[in-house]
Amino acid sequence: xxxxxxxxxxxxxxxxxxxxxxxxxxxxxxxxxxxxxxxxxxxxxxxxxxxxxxxxxxxxxxxxxxxxxxxxxxxxxxxxxxxxxxxxxxxxxxxxxxxxxxxxxxxxxxxxxxxxxxxxxxxxxxxxxxxxxxxxxxxxxxxxxx
Numbered sequence: 794x795x796x797x798x799x800x801x802x803x804x805x806x807x808x809x810x811x812x813x814x815x816x817x818x819x820x821x822x823x824x825x826x827x828x829x830x831x832x833x834x835x836x837x838x839x840x841x842x843x844x845x846x847x848x849x850x851x852x853x854x855x856x857x858x859x860x861x862x863x864x865x866x867x868x869x870x871x872x873x874x875x876x877x878x879x880x881x882x883x884x885x886x887x888x889x890x891x892x893x894x895x896x897x898x899x900x901x902x903x904x905x906x907x908x909x910x911x912x913x914x915x916x917x918x919x920x921x922x923x924x925x926x927x928x929x930x931x932x933x934x935x936x937x938x939x
Contacts, residue, residue, distance in 0.1 A: 803835040807877040814881050820869030831866060831903070833873040840906035841874045849897050858895040863921060867931035870905035871917040875935060878907065882915055882935035889931045899923050913937035 811821055811833075819828045829848075833841040845866070853859030868887055875882050895901065905919035913936055921929040 800835050800837065803877045806879055807833065807835060807841065807873060810876040810879070810881060811873060814876070815872070818869065818872075820865050821873060829866065829869075831869060833870060833877075835877050836904070838906070839874075839878075840904050841870060841877055842902065842904040843870065844900055844902050846900055847895075847897060852897055854894075856897055858897060860889075860891060863891065863895050863929050864889045864931065866901070866903045867905070867919040867921055867929060868933065870903045870919045871931070871933050871935065874905040874907060874917060875915060880910075880912075880915065880935075880937060882913070882937045884933055885914075885936045886934040887931060888933065889929055891929050893926065893928045895921065895923060895928045901928075908932070 816822050817825045819825060821831050822828050823830060829845055831843045831845045833843045835841055847858055851858055851862040868884055902922045905917055908916040908918050915935045917933050919931045920927055
């Protein structure tokens, strides 16, 4: 894929903004030794996605991810989706729907997309899956940073 391809441009913008605005993020920051280190990629449909494994230290109930650690990658995916569109914004409201427990030690897939934008306000959605089964969904309102 060459650098003029729309996905390559979005991926470059995503990486640049994440590095500048979010270097130590607990979800996607590559400089945080305690973080998840999730690497988001841009998809053809405008969404971003990532696959990762969580560490047992993120456990709530035995063998299950803590609810806050389920919400974090959903929020992080939505933030990175905005980065890919050249937008730096903060979460103003986050609503998570927990559907099924998320298991420690199994691959987690997360995807996020922009539902609507009225700059400086942006509405996003995200889904978290394991074994292709929806485990949690989220919607959020983001406000651009001044």
